[in-house]
Amino acid sequence: MKLFTFKRGGVHPPENKSLSEHKPVKSPELPNRIAINLNQHLGKPARPLVKKKQEIFVGERIGEADGFISAHVHSSVAGIVTKVEPAMTAVGILADTVFIDVDKEKTAEELAAFYQQTPADFTQMTTQELVEKIKDCGIVGMGGATFPANVKLSPPPDKKIDTILINGAECEPYLTADHQLMLEQPDALLNGLMIIQQILGVQNTWIGIETNKPDAIQLLQQKTDTGRFPGIQIAPLKTKYPQGGEKQLIAAVTGREVPSGKLPFEVGCLVQNTGTAVAVYEAVCLNKPLIDRIVTITGFVNSPGNYRLPVGATFRQVIDDCAGGFRDESRVKTVINGGPMMGKNVRNLDVAVMKGTSGILVLSDTEFHYEDEGPCIRCGRCVDGCPMGLMPTKLAIGAEYNRPEDLDTVMDCIECGTCSYVCPTRRQLVHWIRLGKPIFRNASGS
Amino acid sequence: MNIILVTSISLGTIALIAGLVLFVASKKFAVLENPLIDEVEEMLPGANCGGCGLAGCRAFAEAIVNNKDTSLNCPAADKDTMNDIAEKLGLQISGGARMVARVNCQGGHNSIREGDYLGIKTCAAAVVSNNVTLVCPHGCMGYGDCQRACPFDAIRIINDIAVIDENKCVGCRVCVKTCPRSLIEMTPYDTRVYVACNSPDKGPQVKKYCSVGCIGCKLCDKACEFDAIAYKPFLAAVKPDNCTECLECVRKCPAKTILFRGDDAMAVKPAASDRAETVNV
Amino acid sequence: MNNIVVSSSPHLRTTDNLKRVMYDVVIALLPAAVISAVFFGPHALMLMIIAVATAVLTEALCLKIAGKSNIRQTALDGSAVVAGLLLAFNLPPTAPWWTAVIGSLVAIAIAKHTFGGLGYNLFNPALVGRVFLLISFPVQMTYWTLPTFWQTDAVAAATPLGALKTDGLEAAQAFTTQGNFLGTIPGCLGEVSAVALLVGAAYLLIRKVITWEIPVCFIGTLAVFTGIFYLVDPGKYADPLFHIVSGGVMLGALFMATDMVTSPLTRKGQIIFGIGCGLITGIIRLFGGYPEGVAFAILLMNAAVPLIDRHTEVKKFGV
Structure with a gap:
């Protein structure tokens, strides 16, 4: 098997993925109340569209994209808006937040409706329609940078994209959400890729997966070998951090270096996360906005695992209800939104799950040590x-x-x-x- | 004997030639400069604080001597010094009322914090990595960027809040430029009443995170007989021109946000332990 | 629940730390220390202990004067121990005890702490100490003895390089390469056995404390340089193998030149640094006044490190 990797630098931090690896994705019970931030994406926060006491349904647009680089925000539940006010978000900045009291029965009904319909046939749709749908559903990059997907999928006309790269590397230690997604929803993922290929008119897609996920590589290889998904190939990647960095992934698979200060389309590449591809499929074929996502809750919790969480569920609630609470509350040192290498630790647990929350990692005093910095000894x-x-x-x-x-x-x-x-x-x-x-x-x- | 003679003659000749070259060079390449510049520079405080808007005291001296620019004012120099300089140059320097920096926050231990921040202990570092533990999004974090920046040693961090010694403050504005939350403001030295809060948030919001923040109740505005309160949405401010220091607003303010810095209150003397702690941040 | 911590990413750190790096160096120096104690006896052991103790005490004193906190921990982080031990390795076996004290004092107080302490020093502290002693006390610093087992009364002898300089090639050839390798020839404490030093350096390479660039380039350049002269006139110049295994080349190339603080940051810079060290060592040995040039070569190249660093920056991604 040919292994792809980037050449320069990189490290091998302990992976610690076994905590939540291969744990099937569970959908927890709905919370009583959720808080949806309106800055779920890179760029300008969305404008609130709802008012206090307004009744809303699942997937209703509650935030309107404000400007070109921005994205719509949708309600993940049905219920009644209690207030709209600025609140602290999981990325450490304040943003307008819609607080909703959840109507559990109605939410469950409406959520199930998305999956009961027959998926629409995307091959009959025009590029325009596809991008419009992706925009309407508020799809953003789900690897953490949360760049609006419709903007990424509309590259400037003078830049020709010839390669699509799908980031299934998941090089961050601890996280297993993308891994589990690839194992459980391979068809949605590959169909999402077909949609992206159709939008860009490209028939050359690589799914990069680190070799610490051999079952995912094997499964997707089997699926692509059937010939149902032309143009899609699997690129096994050497397990090395940061293999899933956008520029590193491009260098690893295509050998091209994105010029300094430029975007990937300069070298004819487009990178999307596996989660984004699935979200694109659900948006286009099921008309389902980006209202939930798979999150790895791991570390110092009683039952680490992978969970499908509604956007807006608070950290405190998901840690208690899904992951069985902290193993020992007095020893918890820090709670991280994302992975340990690039994630942002939160200052309280009332912040909510966002579109870019790939993991919630709890570190205890044994894993997390803060030491004051010393002088540089120029070790290089x-x-x-x-x-x-x-x-x-x-x-x-x-x-x-x-x-x-x-x-x-x-x-x-x-x-x-x-x-x-x-x-x-x-x-x-x-x-x-x-x-x-x-x-x-x-x-x-x- | 011979050796001594030879060495002294040869070294002497070299010294002579070198001296001549230096002499010629100093005459030929001399830059003519107004000697007044040196004299004015001598009179200036020499802190190179940049408060005048120029790059240091030398630049200020050059500008004032060469351009006779009367709009220039050294904020760090006292009135007498500026008058002396004006006299020397035969200029009329207007100068204004003495301005001092004031911190529009008295949160500190009155303001709620969430989480422990570990990392580079500067305000700028906490802001840039979104690691601010102070819940108030407008208040003083107290990591002392202004204290380290102040060229006149007029700022101390006491109880996690920046406190300015207004007698030491010369109004150079370095702290104003340094504060990443822009909550240091220049106010006239003679107006001793000011609103020590920077939060335009609504009352209930402010009450959640700070016990001494301006809740926008407008009681001060109602109490003031001289129209000296400017009311931005949910945040009061004192209009220096109208304030008579009747202190009615200070008495009425329910959150004790409006402060009067009487003469004796101005001299800030931090305890020794505070000083050691804040210097080593 | 306690306050949770907010800090900058990454939230995981390697388990490797300064202390481990420094004590790895100490461990790597141990074989050579044992061999020199065996050959040179109790006095050598005492010199090493005195040098290390003085270095650590001086470090603590300097930290106290500088107003640092955590003095005990910082002084024992291993950097002072390494400097002291290396200084002792640079002393002749009969050196009086006070040379170890003065050398360590100079190394830590002057070469290290006047520049700001660990990480800021421009020159290798142990080498500054050695050169200071060599210039100040030339007699005590160049009195060599023949290594015997656990010696108590010393027999005066010349080092191979000293013999080469003063008595010519034939006298130098009396020392076999084998003797140079195993440590049965006169020399400084740490210089006697190339094998012990190589074993230590191999450990450091495995632990990734040092990189191969500096030692290989240093020794390689010296071999090539002396080799050229040997080929031109084998009757006058010693062979390259003799130059490599004698004197302080092994100690210098493996442990002193590779000191992280005083060597270049990038691999390219380290190659240039190694070549420069080898070249200067060769020039001093063949044409200079001193029989040995390793210390001067490394110090001279230390001075060039900022310059090397400036011109050997790595090429960034995507240009």
């Missing part, structure tokens, strides 16, 4: 590990001492966390680099 491990070919220690020192001239490459950092991970003196390299970005922007006057 961050330089060797950086998948973007940067000098993290130089950038960090440039940011620390406010020297824009040392920060010339800072904007290329993808904040994957490799440098901070390997640093033997626990330097906060990613954090410093994040600080360096505005310093560089201000100094270069852009």
Whole structure:
């Protein structure tokens, strides 16, 4: 088997995937009340469309896309709006949030209706119709960056896309949501890809999967071998972090390097997450907006696993109801929205699951240690590990001492966390680099 | 003997030639500069704070001597110094009322925090990584970026909040530019009444996270007989021109958000332990 | 529930840390330390202990003066132990005890802490200590003895390189390569056995504490350089193998030049650094006044590290 991988840098953090690996996706009981944030995507937050005391149904649009890079937000439940006000979100910023009291029976009925209908035949639809449907359903990239999918699927006319890459690498430690999705919904995934191929007029799709998921590789290989999904191939990837980084995935599979500061379509590529492909299928064929997603709840909880959660369920509620609560509440150190390498830890548990929440990871005092940073001993491990070919220690020192001239490459950092991970003196390299970005922007006057 | 003679003669010659070259060079390549620039620079405080909007004291001296720019004002220099400079240059320098920086927040331990922030202990770092633990989205985080930036040592972090010693503050605005939440504001030194809050949130919202925040109740506006309260939505502010320091608003404010800094209250003397803690952040 | 922590990603860190890196170096130096104690006896052991103790105490004192917190932990993080041990390795077996004290003091206080402590020093502390001693106390620092088992009364002898410099090639050839390798020839504490040093370096390579670039380029360049002269006139110049296994090349190339703080960041830079060290060592040995040039070569290249770093930045992705 030919293994694909990116060449430069990378690390092998302990995977810890066995906690939730191969646990079938469960749908938990609906919560009594949910809070749907209106900044579920990259770009401008959506405008609220509902008012207090308004009765709403499942999939009703409650937030209107505001501007070109923005996405609609839909209700994941049926019920009554209790209030619309700013609240803290799982990504650490405030955003308008719609609070809804859930009508459980009605919600269950309406949710089931989506799956009871016969799937529409997408081959009969025009590109325009397809993109419009994806936009109407508020589909965003579900790998974490949450870029609106319809925008990504409408590349500028002068850029010809010849390769579609599907990111099933799931290189973040602990997370198994995409893995389980590939195992349980391979047909939806491949049909979603056919839709994406149809939109872009491309017949060359690679699904990149790390070799720590051999069953997913095998299953999808079997499916594509039947010939029902022309143009789709499987690319087994070496297990190495950050194999699922957009630029790293493109380099691994196609050998092309996305130029610095440019987007993947510059090299004729388009990258989507497996979750996004499934969401595209459900949007187009079932008319189902993006109102739920598979989330791995793992770490220091009683029953780690993969769960289909409605967007808007609060962390506290899903940890208690789905994952059986914390194993020992007094030892919980941090709760992360996403994976441990690039996720954002939340400051309280009242924040809600978002479209980009791929995992909820609870770390106890045995896994999470914070140590004060020491001086750089110039071991060069961050330089060797950086998948973007940067000098993290130089950038960090440039940011620390406010020297824009040392920060010339800072904007290329993808904040994957490799440098901070390997640093033997626990330097906060990613954090410093994040600080360096505005310093560089201000100094270069852009 | 011979050796000594040879060495002294040769070294002497070299020294002579080198001296000559230097002499010629200093005359030939001398840059003519107004000596007043040096004199004015000497008179300035020399903190290079950039409060005048120019790149340091030398630039200020050059600008004022060469361009006779009377609109320039050194915020760090006291009135007498500026008058002396004006006199020397034969200029009329207007100058304004003395301005000092004030922190529009007194949250600190009165304001609720969620979670423990571990990482680079600066306000900018907490903001850039969305790691602010202060629930109030407008208040002072208290990691002391302004304290470290202040060239005049006029800011202390006391009980997790920036406190400005208005007697030391010269109004250079460095802290105003540094604060990532823009809650430091320049106000006239002589107006000692001000609203120590930056939150335009509605009352119930503010009450959730801070016991001393402005809840937008308008009681101060009603109490003021001199139209000295400017009411932005849900946040009061004092109009310095109208304020008579009758302190009616201070008395009426239910959240004790409006402060009067009397003369004795201005000198801030942090306890020794506070100082050590805040310096080493 | 307690307050949960918010911090910057990544939330996982490697289990490797500074202490482990430094104590790995100490472990790697142990075989050579044991061999020199066996051959040079109790005095050598005492020198090593004194040097390490002085280094750690000086480190603690400097940290206290600098107003740092956590002094005990920082002083024992291993960096001072490594510096002290390496300094002792650079002493001749009969060196008086106070040379170890002065050397360690200079190494830690002057070479390390005047620059800001760990991570900021430009020059390898142990080598600065050695060179300081060599220049200040040339007599004590160049009195060599013949290694015997657990020696208590020493027999004066010349080092192979010293013999080469003063007595010519024939005297130097009396030392066999085998002797150089195993450690039965006169020399500094740490220099005697190339085998012990190689074993330690192999451990460091496996533990990924050092990279292969500097030692290979250092030793390779020295071999090529001395090899050229050997081929031109074998009657006058010693063969490259002699140069590699004698003197401080092994200790220098494997443990001193590879010091993380004072070597270049990038692999490309490390190659240049290694080549430079090898070249300067060769030049000093063949044409200089001192019989040995490793210490000077590494210090000179240390000074060039900022320059090397500036011109060997890695090529970023996507250009």
